[in-house]
Amino acid sequence: MFAQSTEGNPEEQKAAAETVGATEVVFKDLAHTRQIDSLWLATLYDTSRYNEAQQAVQSPWDSIALHDSLWSTALFKERLAALDARTPFHVEYNVSLEQIVRGYLKKRRTSMQRLIGLSHYYFPMFEAILAQYGLPLEMKYLAIVESALAPTATSPAGARGLWQFMFQTGKSFGLEVNSYVDDRCDPLQSTIAAAKYLNKLHNSLDDWDLALAAYNSGPGNVSKAIRRSGGRTNYWNIRSFLPRETAGYVPAFLATMYLFEYAQEYGLEGGRPKHPFITTDTVRVKKMISLEQVARVSQANLAEIEFLNPSYTLGLIPAVKDHPYYLRLPRDIMGSFVTHEDSIYALAQQEFNQREQPLPELMNQNNRIRYRVRSGDYLGKIAEQFGVTVQKIKQWNSLKNNQISIGQRLTIIPRRIPVDQKPTEQKISTNNASGVYIVRPGDSLWSIAQKFPQISIDDLKKWNGISGNKITPGMSLRVQKES
Structure with missing residues (x-):
């Protein structure tokens, strides 16, 4: 201490x-x-930046219905027009947007205040990077829609981080993923990657609303929606031709931006x-x-x-x-x-x-293993076997709870291989005379190196002329240096 x-x-x-x-x-x-x-x-x-005045008294929206006496559509339209004038987004009134904003105030008031509190941590950094890459500063609100400002948020599809990058997309923008590090969860690195990606989308579509839609569904879906609408390029005119999720994506962004920009007027306040x-x-x-x-x-x-x-x-x-x-x-x-x-x-x-098991070598994410759940297994037991945490297993496999079933396949990035998982000398398919190992299904360079304590992954690559990490069952690998 x-x-x-x-x-x-x-x-x-x-x-x-x-x-x-x-x-x-x-x-x-x-x-x-x-x-x-x-x-x-x-x-x-x-x-x-850190001392914006906030009203202490909060309106009791949670306890009463949103009657017309508590909500002014005319005032809402007036504020939207002001937002439209000072941002590059097409902020126009429509009934759907009004319903989303009123729904947020009614049902998500507590979570919105929590997000406002978190924004004091992230937004200064977001704004600096967005300004550096020439993006609208209001693009910072996209991270709220994407991840609710949770840096380790993981979608069922495998997207991760504040800006929800898929593995390959993140990799193409310089985000590293290996057994120790996932740059998609790094606030600074992922924000830089998001700024580059959004700039690329805007350069292709020449419209920030469409860039937002493309960020969610991919530029291909936006291009198809433009064609199906007869060549229209206003988001609201092509919205019905977009995937259902994307159709609600831009309105959610606009509603979030509106409530953050007018948080004080609605009594929304988050702690610093x-x-x-x-x-x-x-x-x-x-x-x-x-x-x-x-x-x-x-x-x-x-x-x-x-x-x-x-x-x-x-x-x-x-x-x-x-x-x-x-x-x-x-x-x-x-x-x-x-x-x-x-x-x-x-x-x-x-x-x-002093630890009993050695720490793993830094290895590429591709060296993960697939574990088949057996009778008597539970997440805590499996986590202990491989030297990882239950939370990590749930993250790697997008599990919403701790329930698993016999025969289920789990992706694991092990810190150690359990004793009962290590093959004996008799089980290793090796020709002792020639020092050759025959690759079996499920093998990786890392798991093979674990079977031969005196060699490393780099040794296997060097002795076998392998540049990447890909190996296939049946392949013959030299597991000792040529004399």
């Missing part, structure tokens, strides 16, 4: 660990550097986050460390550290040569971490060395 001192002469304070043990690290921070951070934080909290994005900072990780270790040594809440670092799917930050990975922390913690990082890494390594 940190025992931080800000008293005394800064020159006399030493940036050194007082104790380094298996369970405790006590530090004294540099007082003058903490003073600099403190002044910087005071400046950040003083900006108008403890650490807005701009009051956090990143440091490049030099050695592998877990988020749990970071939280423990900094006396921070683990949930908070995980919230700031949602892209590390296993709760571990790898250290890979020539490939930087970063840890995001509140600035009031960052100073102590940087000052004492060598001691922290030493403690982390000491704990890793």
Whole structure:
């Protein structure tokens, strides 16, 4: 834990660990550097961005019906016209949009206020990136429609993150996915990718409403809708020709934008986050460390550290040569971490060395395994066998609850292979004289390397002239170096 001192002469304070043990690290921070951070934080909290006045009294929409006396269609039209004048979107009145807005106020008031609170964390970062790429700043509301600002949100189809990227789409815009990291869940990286994608869609369609529709359903569906409508290019004129989900997508975006822009008028107020994005900072990780270790040594809440670092799917930050990975922390913690990082890494390594099972090599997402549920299995048991969490298994397989059935196939990215899953020497199809292994169904380079403790995935690739990770059943692989 940190025992931080800000008293005394800064020159006399030493940036050194007082104790380094298996369970405790006590530090004294540099007082003058903490003073600099403190002044910087005071400046950040003083900006108008984080101090918008909100009305304390909330209208009791949840307890009464929305009669005409509590809702003015004329005023709604007036505000829509004002939005239309100051945004590049086609904000026009129609009955459907009015019903959505009134429905949100009636049924989603609490969730809208929660989203307003979360927006104080994400929106400053969104706006900076959207401005950098020349997109309308109002595009920030798209992340609310896509994910409700949940950085690890996963759709049944497999889309992930604030901006709901599918695996291949994310990859095409530079988002990395491997056994440790899913950049689709990284707020900064995924927002940059979303800005690039939206720009590309707008360049093709020359209309922001259509770009939104294409983001949801794909540019092909929008193109077909334009053809079926006789060449019309206004979203509202082609809406009936779009997939059902997309037909309600743009109205949901417009309704969200409307309520956020007029939140104060409707008494919608969300709390400000403890650490807005701009009051956090990143440091490049030099050695592998877990988020749990970071939280423990900094006396921070683990949930908070995980919230700031949602892209590390296993709760571990790898250290890979020539490939930087970063840890995001509140600035009031960052100073102590940087000052004492060598001691922290030493403690982390000491704990890793005491673990019974070795940590996995950094591997591509394609090296996942498929596990068949057996009699007596339950998610907790399977998670324990493979060294992962129940939540991760549910995420990888889009499970809404903990129910599984015998014979069901589960995708797992293992941190270890259970003893009863490891083949014996007799079961390994290897010609000992020639050092050749015959690939079996379900094998991957990673699982084969696990069967031969003295070799790595890189060895298999090098000895067999493999550039990627694809192998097929029946393939012969050399599992020892030629003499």
